[in-house]
Amino acid sequence: MSEKKVKGTSKAMRGRRTLAYIVLVLISAMCLFWFYVLFINATRSKGELNNGFTAIPSKYLITNLHNLFNGPQPVLRGMLNSLLIAALSAVLCTYFSTMTAYAIQIYQFRGKQFIFTFILMIMMIPTQVTALGFVNLVRNMGLENNFIPLIVPSIAAPVTFFYMKQYMESNLPTALIEAARIDGAGELKIFNTIAIPLMKPAIAVQAIFTFVASWNNYFIPSLIIHEQNTKTLPLLIADLRASDWQKFDMGQVYAMIGFSIFPVIIVYLFLSKYIVGGVTAGSVKQ
Amino acid sequence: MKKKRTNRLNKWGYIFLIPFMTVFVIFQLIPLVNTIYNSFFENYKEGLMQIGPNFIGLKNYIKLLTNGDLLTYFGNTMIMWIMGFVPQILLSLLLGAWFSNPSLRLKGQRFFKTVIYLPNLIMASAFAMLFFTLFSEHGPVNAMLLQAGWITKPYAFLNHVWSVRWLVAFMNFLMWFGNTTILLMAGMMGISADLYEAAEVDGATPTQIFFHITLPLLKPIFIYVLITSLIGGLQMFDVPQILTNGTGDPARSSMTLIMYLNNHLYSKNYGMAGALSVLLLILTAILSFIVFKVTAEQSVDNGKVPAAKKHRK
Numbered sequence: 084m085s086e087k088k089v090k091g092t093s094k095a096m097r098g099r100r101t102l103a104y105i106v107l108v109l110i111s112a113m114c115l116f117w118f119y120v121l122f123i124n125a126t127r128s129k130g131e132l133n134n135g136f137t138a139i140p141s142k143y144l145i146t147n148l149h150n151l152f153n154g155p156q157p158v159l160r161g162m163l164n165s166l167l168i169a170a171l172s173a174v175l176c177t178y179f180s181t182m183t184a185y186a187i188q189i190y191q192f193r194g195k196q197f198i199f200t201f202i203l204m205i206m207m208i209p210t211q212v213t214a215l216g217f218v219n220l221v222r223n224m225g226l227e228n229n230f231i232p233l234i235v236p237s238i239a240a241p242v243t244f245f246y247m248k249q250y251m252e253s254n255l256p257t258a259l260i261e262a263a264r265i266d267g268a269g270e271l272k273i274f275n276t277i278a279i280p281l282m283k284p285a286i287a288v289q290a291i292f293t294f295v296a297s298w299n300n301y302f303i304p305s306l307i308i309h310e311q312n313t314k315t316l317p318l319l320i321a322d323l324r325a326s327d328w329q330k331f332d333m334g335q336v337y338a339m340i341g342f343s344i345f346p347v348i349i350v351y352l353f354l355s356k357y358i359v360g361g362v363t364a365g366s367v368k369q
Numbered sequence: 370m371k372k373k374r375t376n377r378l379n380k381w382g383y384i385f386l387i388p389f390m391t392v393f394v395i396f397q398l399i400p401l402v403n404t405i406y407n408s409f410f411e412n413y414k415e416g417l418m419q420i421g422p423n424f425i426g427l428k429n430y431i432k433l434l435t436n437g438d439l440l441t442y443f444g445n446t447m448i449m450w451i452m453g454f455v456p457q458i459l460l461s462l463l464l465g466a467w468f469s470n471p472s473l474r475l476k477g478q479r480f481f482k483t484v485i486y487l488p489n490l491i492m493a494s495a496f497a498m499l500f501f502t503l504f505s506e507h508g509p510v511n512a513m514l515l516q517a518g519w520i521t522k523p524y525a526f527l528n529h530v531w532s533v534r535w536l537v538a539f540m541n542f543l544m545w546f547g548n549t550t551i552l553l554m555a556g557m558m559g560i561s562a563d564l565y566e567a568a569e570v571d572g573a574t575p576t577q578i579f580f581h582i583t584l585p586l587l588k589p590i591f592i593y594v595l596i597t598s599l600i601g602g603l604q605m606f607d608v609p610q611i612l613t614n615g616t617g618d619p620a621r622s623s624m625t626l627i628m629y630l631n632n633h634l635y636s637k638n639y640g641m642a643g644a645l646s647v648l649l650l651i652l653t654a655i656l657s658f659i660v661f662k663v664t665a666e667q668s669v670d671n672g673k674v675p676a677a678k679k680h681r682k
Contacts, residue, residue: 216400
């Protein structure tokens with residue numbers, strides 16, 4: 084009787100498993116299809132692109148990229164700008180968020196609970212809501228077309244702070260800090276040489292997220308950057324969309340889109356373990 | 370003696386908070402105050418003439434709330450959000466249930482999770498530009514449909530209200546369902562295995578287990594996902610902005626609230642931009658407050674709060 088039941092369940096389970104695999108394969112195809120078409124089209128010439136779609140890549144990828152780099156848009160410069168802004172944002176954001184979390188976690192001082200609650204409250208203010216004042220401020224400071232307003236604000240990142248605080252609660256033993264104090268180390272030195280190394284896994288996850296968010300950011304840069312040579316990749320994409328794109332060599336347009344998308348995909352494939360794990364850790368971790 | 374030394378060290382708590390607080394005050398608090406301040410002034414350009422700034426009290430708000438545009442754009446934003454969110458949450462529940470079900474023993478979970486999360490990291494503006502080219506009249510999607518014989522002449526996806534809205538919703542769906550799946554899955558894994566075993570012993574079917582155990586216990590995280598997605602939906606910008614080149618065409622049917630704000634910022638109508646920002650802030654604050662409330666109540670019911678900690682504590 085019981086054996087029969089187990090057999091029955093396993094048969095039903097097999098059916099469910101097969102269904103799950105079929106759905107998962109279809110969903111994966113739906114996610115990847117667009118990037119596949121992008122890749123194929125980036126390898127095809129203008130003439131080939133006018134002759135409908137084929138599933139096999141052609142051999143014009145290098146030509147398209149060459150045309151793109153010698154085209155009217157400063158694409159390589161744009162990538163360097165994006166890279167610089169995103170990398171500096173990631174470094175500043177993670178270092179100072181860890182420092183802020185460390186202040187709340189390690190020290191006892193008046194107003195601590197209030198500050199903690201306050202930081203959590205400002206977490207919900209969307210950047211778009213303060214954009215007007217931000218643009219006015221940047222103009223008054225004479226920092227238009229400058230990277231500073233795109234990098235420095237990442238120091239005050241409530242979400243990263245909260246993640247760091249959560250991680251510290253279980254991964255930063257106070258005994259170690261006490262021991263270092265007895266050895267006579269200064270507080271800043273303890274933070275840099277003991278806390279930061281212990282926080283490395285959390286810093287890595289948040290550095291990736293901050294980097295990607297900054298790399299993809301479009302709204303704020305579009306309000307601050309107007310000069311061609313200081314533009315980031317999303318702004319160049321927007322320019323491409325606004326231009327008379329039908330006169331463009333379409334192979335070059337696909338190369339440009341691919342140029343903005345594929346580097347992130349390649350980096351993601353190497354780091355996906357940390358990224359997918361990090362999604363839940365920030366919001367759901369107990 | 371020791372206490373005194375610790376007290377002396379505790380000033381470092383304040384010192385370590387200086388960078389965050391300084392940057393917060395300069396780049397967030399001052400802009401916020403400035404935005405609110407501007408919302409009470411008439412301040413815009415008419416042709417080459419600068420009007421204002423003149424203090425006009427709440428007139429910007431009255432204008433904003435009565436001229437009808439706000440409601441239209443709010444409606445557009447909500448319609449496109451719902452069209453993306455409903456399929457997203459249904460698919461995420463299904464995938465989450467499969468991933469977190471130990472007796473299903475799905476292989477290749479890492480691979481599938483990696484793939485479904487991938488679109489979330491893609492530059493939204495580049496993704497929208499990609500869809501714009503793919504779905505243009507002479508683009509590959511029309512070419513494929515023609516080659517397959519499903520249509521006889523190219524369909525102008527970007528000239529029809531509902532096809533543009535579906536494209537925006539579909540892109541949002543694609544970019545966010547992986548994230549939602551992973552969050553819901555984590556919530557489902559947090560449900561005690563004993564409950565499932567007890568239900569199985571009682572002879573409950575997988576469907577019954579899903580509707581009578583998983584879903585009710587998932588409620589707090591479900592509401593968390595719902596409201597954070599709604600807050601994100603209100604901020605919808607990159608995708609429709611790039612797809613329609615900022616016009617919200619056809620006939621402004623895909624113009625979102627933030628695109629409206631962006632237009633005011635570009636035309637330097639600071640009074641209206643300020644008032645719109647303040648309304649969005651209030652709306653976001655109310656929604657966030659609901660997250661607090663509901664998850665707090667649920668935590669009393671269930672004895673734990675999976676997601677609420679992000680906002681609470």
